[in-house]
Each structure stands twice: as C-alpha cells, then as structure tokens.
Amino acid sequence: MKLQTFTMLTILFFLLALTAYLDSPFSFVNNDYSYMTSEQAVAQPVDVEQPLKLPVLEQRLDNVERIDGYIVETYQEYEVFYDKDGKVIKRNPTSKMETVKYWDN
Structure with missing residues (x-):
C-alpha cells in the first residue's frame, strides 16, 4: 500500500x-517565441490615421x-x-x- 502511494506521488x-518545464520560456516548445531581456524587442510603429470630422x-x-x-450657473x-x-x-x-x-x- 505504501509503495503504491509513493509511486503515485512520484508520478x-x-x-x-514536466508541465512546469513545458510552460516555461526555456522549453523546446517555446524556443521560437521567448525573448531574453538582453535581446531587443522588434516592434514596428503603427500609423493610426485620425478620424476626420469627429x-x-x-x-x-x-x-x-x-x-x-x-x-446658479x-x-x-x-x-x-x-x-x-x-x-x-x-x-x-x-x-x-x-x-x-x-x-x-
């Protein structure tokens, strides 16, 4: 009984x-999507046109x-x-x- 409990807790x-590793930015799943603070973020400014005649x-x-x-005003x-x-x-x-x-x- 104790062996089965120990096995279940180990699993x-x-x-x-494993779930924590896969969710971290260091996992092989997120390798293409994570950035370190030493890397510069690449972002392009977006030109927003002001609506006319609002x-x-x-x-x-x-x-x-x-x-x-x-x-009384x-x-x-x-x-x-x-x-x-x-x-x-x-x-x-x-x-x-x-x-x-x-x-x-």
Whole structure:
C-alpha cells in the first residue's frame, strides 16, 4: 500500500515538473517565441490615421442667475467640429444642460 502511494506521488511530481518545464520560456516548445531581456524587442510603429470630422464635446457657460442667496450657473454642451488647422468649422448645441448651484457670500 505504501509503495503504491509513493509511486503515485512520484508520478504526480514528475508530471507537475514536466508541465512546469513545458510552460516555461526555456522549453523546446517555446524556443521560437521567448525573448531574453538582453535581446531587443522588434516592434514596428503603427500609423493610426485620425478620424476626420469627429466632434469634440465642450461645455460653455450659458446663464448666471442669483436666486435666494445662491448663484446658479447653467452650462450647455456643444458638439464642436474642427478642421485640420484647428479652426472651428461649426458648433452644434446638444440637449444636455447642467446647472451648478453654490452659495453667494
């Protein structure tokens, strides 16, 4: 009984060691895919074209009111389109409005 347990544990240890070796970068399976820190990585830069005419969302102050000792600021969100030189082509208001309320001294 003890011999059978010892044999099973030895086989289990051998399989675990073999699995660890095959998973390591030093195994013959990963020989073509692993790199050492002394080797330089070969990577080519990728040119990514910027999409044309995508809007940039901006918030602009629309209104300032004093109500019951508070200052209430209303901001409107706009879609802003720019050309290649950074000049504004058009500005479209969206339906999103935000208000900020803070106490007036």
